[in-house]
Amino acid sequence: MKSTEYNYDIVRSFVNWSVLWGLVAVLVGVIVSFQMVDPRLNFPPYLTFGRLRPIHTNAGIYGWGVGVIFATFIYMVQRLCRTPLWSPKLARFQLWFFNATIIASAVTLLMGYTTSKEYHEMEWPIDVMVVILWVVFALNIIMTIIKRREEHMYISLWYMMASLVGVAILYLVNAAAVPVSLFKSYSAFAGTNDANVHWWFGHNAVAMALTAPPLAMFYYFLPKSTGVPIYSHRLSIIAFWSLLFMYLWTGAHHLLWTPVPDWIQTLAMGFSVMLIAPSWGSVINGYLSMNGQWHQMRENYLVKYLILGITFYGLQTIQGPMQAIRTFSAFIHYTDWVPAHIHMGTMGWVSMICFASIYYLVPRIYGKKLFSIPLANLQFWLILVGQLTWSFSLWIAGVLQAGMWTAMNPDGSLTYTFMETMVEMYPYWWIRSIGGLIYFVGVVVFIYNLVMTVRHGEIASTEAAAEGRA
Amino acid sequence: MWEKKPILLLLLATAAILVGTIITVVLPFAWVNTEADRIETVTPYTALQQEGRDIYIREGCNNCHTQTVRPLVAEVLRYGDYSKSGEFVYDRPFLWGSKRTGPDLARLGGKYPDAWHYKHMASPRAMVPKTNMPDYGWLSANQLDPTMIKRKMDVLGFPYTSDELYSLADKNEMDALVAYMQKLGSDIPWRNAAATTIVGNLKNPYADSDHSTLEEWEPLYEENCEACHGEHFEGDIGPELDGASMEDTELFEIIYNGVPDNGMPPFAGLGADKVWQVVTFVKYYNQGEDH
Amino acid sequence: MDLASILYLGVTFGLFVIFVLIVLRTYSKKRKDEGEIAKYRMLDDE
Numbered sequence: 001m002k003s004t005e006y007n008y009d010i011v012r013s014f015v016n017w018s019v020l021w022g023l024v025a026v027l028v029g030v031i032v033s034f035q036m037v038d039p040r041l042n043f044p045p046y047l048t049f050g051r052l053r054p055i056h057t058n059a060g061i062y063g064w065g066v067g068v069i070f071a072t073f074i075y076m077v078q079r080l081c082r083t084p085l086w087s088p089k090l091a092r093f094q095l096w097f098f099n100a101t102i103i104a105s106a107v108t109l110l111m112g113y114t115t116s117k118e119y120h121e122m123e124w125p126i127d128v129m130v131v132i133l134w135v136v137f138a139l140n141i142i143m144t145i146i147k148r149r150e151e152h153m154y155i156s157l158w159y160m161m162a163s164l165v166g167v168a169i170l171y172l173v174n175a176a177a178v179p180v181s182l183f184k185s186y187s188a189f190a191g192t193n194d195a196n197v198h199w200w201f202g203h204n205a206v207a208m209a210l211t212a213p214p215l216a217m218f219y220y221f222l223p224k225s226t227g228v229p230i231y232s233h234r235l236s237i238i239a240f241w242s243l244l245f246m247y248l249w250t251g252a253h254h255l256l257w258t259p260v261p262d263w264i265q266t267l268a269m270g271f272s273v274m275l276i277a278p279s280w281g282s283v284i285n286g287y288l289s290m291n292g293q294w295h296q297m298r299e300n301y302l303v304k305y306l307i308l309g310i311t312f313y314g315l316q317t318i319q320g321p322m323q324a325i326r327t328f329s330a331f332i333h334y335t336d337w338v339p340a341h342i343h344m345g346t347m348g349w350v351s352m353i354c355f356a357s358i359y360y361l362v363p364r365i366y367g368k369k370l371f372s373i374p375l376a377n378l379q380f381w382l383i384l385v386g387q388l389t390w391s392f393s394l395w396i397a398g399v400l401q402a403g404m405w406t407a408m409n410p411d412g413s414l415t416y417t418f419m420e421t422m423v424e425m426y427p428y429w430w431i432r433s434i435g436g437l438i439y440f441v442g443v444v445v446f447i448y449n450l451v452m453t454v455r456h457g458e459i460a461s462t463e464a465a466a467e468g469r470a
Numbered sequence: 471m472w473e474k475k476p477i478l479l480l481l482l483a484t485a486a487i488l489v490g491t492i493i494t495v496v497l498p499f500a501w502v503n504t505e506a507d508r509i510e511t512v513t514p515y516t517a518l519q520q521e522g523r524d525i526y527i528r529e530g531c532n533n534c535h536t537q538t539v540r541p542l543v544a545e546v547l548r549y550g551d552y553s554k555s556g557e558f559v560y561d562r563p564f565l566w567g568s569k570r571t572g573p574d575l576a577r578l579g580g581k582y583p584d585a586w587h588y589k590h591m592a593s594p595r596a597m598v599p600k601t602n603m604p605d606y607g608w609l610s611a612n613q614l615d616p617t618m619i620k621r622k623m624d625v626l627g628f629p630y631t632s633d634e635l636y637s638l639a640d641k642n643e644m645d646a647l648v649a650y651m652q653k654l655g656s657d658i659p660w661r662n663a664a665a666t667t668i669v670g671n672l673k674n675p676y677a678d679s680d681h682s683t684l685e686e687w688e689p690l691y692e693e694n695c696e697a698c699h700g701e702h703f704e705g706d707i708g709p710e711l712d713g714a715s716m717e718d719t720e721l722f723e724i725i726y727n728g729v730p731d732n733g734m735p736p737f738a739g740l741g742a743d744k745v746w747q748v749v750t751f752v753k754y755y756n757q758g759e760d761h
Numbered sequence: 762m763d764l765a766s767i768l769y770l771g772v773t774f775g776l777f778v779i780f781v782l783i784v785l786r787t788y789s790k791k792r793k794d795e796g797e798i799a800k801y802r803m804l805d806d807e
């Protein structure tokens with residue numbers, strides 16, 4: 001079949017840059033982790049924990065996560081629609097504007113220009129840049145879908161579209177602020193209202209950036225890697241609508257026991273538990289697609305990443321609803337348990353899927369065979385061990401900490417002072433840092449493998465190579 | 471239907487997103503921060519305090535500190551009265567936080583004297599040897615900018631006087647931060663209400679301890695008192711302690727409930743048993759080996 | 762029952778009906794082939 005003239009050029013650029021930002025995110029993660037065990041590593045005013053931590057989180061979510069979203073969406077939309085990208089020029093602009101936005105974010109955060117709202121720290125001029133970026137991206141994807149040459153829209157396209165509108169709505173509402181100067185603004189909402197709006201944003205950033213897009217990738221790259229179709233397209237559709245509908249109710253599970261009205265908290269709790277169903281809809285769909293294909297877990301490193309990724313997603317979406325229950329929240333909220341939850345999601349689920357997607361893409365967009373499959377397997381074990389070390393140490397730490405915070409003497413007084421509980425965290429924070437280092441080495445191996453593939457990889461089969469040059 | 475019509479799918483997706491959004495995010499504006507939430511004694515930030523708040527935000531203190539006390543037994547004991555919606559009506563943005571690497575600060579105001587904060591911010595490890603809080607002494611070197619602060623107050627619509635702004639010129643960022651911290655959570659008079667009245671006869675269960683037992687309790691003093699009363703009771707932020715001159719019960723009352731208006735924090739959170747140990751240590755340690 | 766509870770139950774029930782309708786529609790026999798076609802089409806695009 002004569003293949004369409006897909007635009008891979010831009011996909012290559014997005015892959016390269018997102019990988020770079022991924023490296024930065026993980027590196028800064030390791031730095032802040034060591035700052036927590038040794039405060040002498042703070043170098044004021046710029047390099048203190050308070051300023052670096054938001055750089056870590058934003059580089060992780062927006063530089064790495066969204067960077068890979070840009071790369072994979074632009075690739076998937078062309079293949080699934082059997083048509084070239086609507087506007088390559090616009091995509092080029094998007095690439096450079098994306099990098100400018102990430103750099104501007106990092107610089108302003110270092111300078112201390114921040115709104116303090118988690119995952120939305122950047123001040124209003126950068127909000128404006130993000131909005132431009134997203135509109136340009138959404139327009140390109142949607143126009144490509146509209147002029148598609150394949151009538152049926154595969155489920156990945158659905159998740160992509162949902163994420164496009166979802167992010168737009170969330171970001172705009174939560175960005176509402178009154179500027180004082182170029183680098184300072186005050187939120188349009190106050191106190192409890194601000195908290196409620198913000199965590200509606202915060203949790204759905206998880207939904208629209210760290211759930212729907214990786215699901216779109218998973219639904220695409222799993223069948224592509226195994227060569228067998230997804231188990232049930234219709235199941236994925238039911239899961240899609242339920243997920244989309246339910247996620248938006250759950251923001252207040254970050255605000256249990258706070259002054260936010262009780263009924264909002266209760267709704268958030270209920271919907272969080274119900275979310276298990278659509279989340280597991282996708283997990284089960286993934287597992288059942290492996291029917292008769294489980295041997296590929298041994299033979300095909302891509303499948304290994306993807307299935308481990310969806311497994312972490314499955315665990316994440318059981319643990320999350322648990323944390324959303326009032327009694328459990330009373331115990332673990334504010335403790336180190338929560339970062340363990342977060343990193344199973346980001347280092348396990350999101351990053352595993354991103355690594356797999358990039359491993360799948362690189363040979364195809366560069367027309368070269370992967371430099372080394374053993375290295376890809378080595379990376380798999382490094383990041384798996386790194387992440388498990390990270391999360392397990394902090395789950396234990398979190399439970400311990402929660403236990404000590406709530407421990408009471410028979411006479412009704414507290415058993416431990418705050419510092420007595422805090423010093424107990426140090427060993428676990430050390431272990432976490434070491435887990436982070438192992439993960440970091442994994443990422444370095446990944447990048448080495450990619451660079452060697454691009455530089456010295458064998459030219460792949462003529463067909464793939466031809467596609468690569470197209 | 472929508473399987474083949476992307477625009478329709480986008481519209482339906484938007485609708486699905488909006489239902490939960492409207493119910494849990496838009497509607498609550500009708501109930502939150504309304505008259506029903508208002509607390510008479512809660513006042514807007516002064517120019518100095520607001521600037522301190524902005525420095526708190528700039529330095530990302532919220533990455534380690536939360537500012538909400540939940541209505542849970544252990545939490546109220548540790549930090550103070552639980553937070554009420556009406557206390558936050560002037561907070562733009564909210565600073566409740568999500569992680570307690572350090573303790574909650576919602577009820578910090580009035581817990582320590584100003585001098586404690588200056589010393590602690592400059593070098594947390596000088597006060598609390600094992601803390602991982604960064605040093606912020608460099609804030610003292612930065613003067614405030616009254617013109618900018620005026621613009622901020624205007625945007626927020628908080629009242630201020632020109633004298634107030636004028637006086638900012640010779641203040642630095644540390645002054646502002648400390649002023650902000652002293653305001654936190656102190657708009658409602660919870661501290662006096664929280665003081666525990668001790669019922670029944672007070673009797674020191676450790677009155678007859680020997681000197682080696684006293685030494686076992688020394689860490690309690692070092693961790694909780696030394697920063698203010700000095701290594702050898704000589705005094706620093708707090709007065710010199712002359713334990714021998716005081717009654718056991720008197721000491722117990724002061725340490726257990728503190729002297730909130732004069733900067734001596736309450737240590738009820740340690741539990742009566744440990745407080746008695748500290749009492750015994752403070753009273754008898756200096757009375758020599760022969761005790 | 763006051764108006765609030767009736768509204769509440771009504772809305773909940775309405776949502777449930779919409780959900781059931783989506784499930785019924787997606788899984789109707791008529792659409793069996795139609796509903797699953799996309800997953801095969803996406804595989805043979807090379």
Ligand code: HEM
Pocket residue numbers: 025026027029030032033034036053056057060061064065118336338339342343346347350351433435436437439440533568569571
């Ligand atoms: C080697 C890898 C990593 C290390 C060592 C690391 C380390 C850390 C540390 C030390 C914190 C602060 C936790 C605290 O305040 O107690 C943190 C927070 C966070 N990290 Fe990472 N991280 C890594 C990878 C990632 C990746 C890949 C992402 C995203 C894609 C990510 C997203 C986040 C987020 C969202 C938070 C905020 C947690 C919260 O709000 O409580 N991290 N990370």
Ligand code: HEM
Pocket residue numbers: 118202206210211250253254272273275276279313316317318319320321322323324329332333334338341342344345346349350568
């Ligand atoms: C059904 C799905 C999920 C539910 C119900 C859920 C629930 C929760 C809850 C209740 C918290 C707050 C914990 C606390 O502070 O006490 C939380 C935090 C968090 N979760 Fe999940 N979770 C889910 C899935 C995910 C996934 C897939 C990710 C992907 C990475 C994720 C990332 C995060 C992050 C980044 C935070 C930290 C927010 C902060 O800064 O405090 N969650 N989640």
